Amino acid sequence: MNLIFLVLPFFTFCSKGGEPAGNDQGPAVDLSSTTGINSFDAGSNIYSINTFLLSNNVIQGFNFDSDGSIWYTQTADAANKHQVNLVKSAVNKGPEILTSNTDVMKLHYFGHATNTAIEEVGDDRYLWIGAYASARSDGSYWGDRVIGRVKYEKDKTVKTNECEEYYYIGASYDELHPSIDADNDLLTINYNDPTNSSYRCFVIYKLSDAKKATMVNVNVTCTNGFETNNPKSLATNTYTVYCRDLTTLTPVARVKFRKTGYGAAGATYYDWQGYDVYKDRLYYFEGQSNYNLNGSANWSGESQSYVTVFDFQGKIVEERTRVAFISDRNILSDIGVTKLGAMEAEGIKAYKGNLYLGYTSRGITQDDTKHYQNIFKFNISSK
Secondary structure, three states: OOOOOOOOOOOOOEOOOOOEOOOOOOOOOOOOOOOOOOOOOHHHHEEEEEEEOOOOOOEEEEEEOOOOOEEEEEEOOHHHOOEEEEEEEOOOOOOOOEEOOOOEEEEEOOOOOOOOEEEEEOOEEEEEEEEOOEEOOOOOEEOOOEEEEEEOOOOOEEEOOOOOEEEEOOOOOOOOEEEEEHHHOEEEEEEEOOOOOOEEEEEEEEHHHHOOOOEEEEEEEEEOHHHHOOOOOOOEEEEEEEEEEHHHOOOOEEEEEEOOOOOOOOOOOOOEEEEEEEOOEEEEEEEEOHHHHHOOOOOOOOOEEEEEEEEOOOOEEEEEEEOHHHHOHHHHHHOOOOOOOEEEEEEEEEEOOEEEEEEEEEOOOOOOOOOEEEEEEEEOOOO
């Protein structure tokens, strides 16, 4: 039987048999953040800034390569909402602009790419990404039904049905978003709770087990744009997809908590912007830019960003903490990323003992409101 941890604000844990295990947390513990995100030092916290990618749009996330490069996943601009750009870029310490748009692979009909992972296998790189998504009326793609593993090939365009492998966690689940901690042999998949949309759900497997799981044919229903080459088609079809069947595995853990309610009483919550799993911690990221909060081209007010750290039992080990400098327009102007205070949180990565936060900025000058990509480096949780 799978070991399940169920988290309800505030938290209720389940035993292996499914009965409540009690809520005795013992003595009060210090839940304050150890990551340093509540302060800022340009010399130590700037990792890469002011990078312009293939499309004039936000990123959805990023990953790191052992050769020192950054892999950005970016939704394409409005005319190509069915497209995700995978862009390999050098680090840019700035403040000058770096344009990275030549080492690129395009992915069509995959989904929103809210969270992705890069796996290194010798000299090859594989992107893990939600696949077999469906079009919405605005042309964007959501509702990924499986995870695809696709080999990076520069200048190639890959459709959602052309991955090397697929991974399946059950017929009831969609909006699948992966994370990989290769050093600790962990594959995590975020998914929608099919019975209650108020919850954020994660299942964690051994990566090595997942890659050896039994193969099975599964039926997947989604819109048929990849088949008809019509990105805006809302017609659906059912497809047979040959997948690694992760339902045959015993997970390392399951974590489930409400999308709101895990912060202080009366807290305002912002858009979810990704997660990452590293060792025995789950790093959860939220935030919105001032222009996102206010409406297009309204640059008043502050951008907002928060990080919360959970353990595999679903308990908060570092409380919801504001990324303070993102709301400080003077700091953002001084380091050369935005004169307008516009910082949209986009992606989080815990990697090699550090915590990295991604943001798309606008307003590098008062007149330049294009989208530039930035990553800042902080401490990993020490709790």
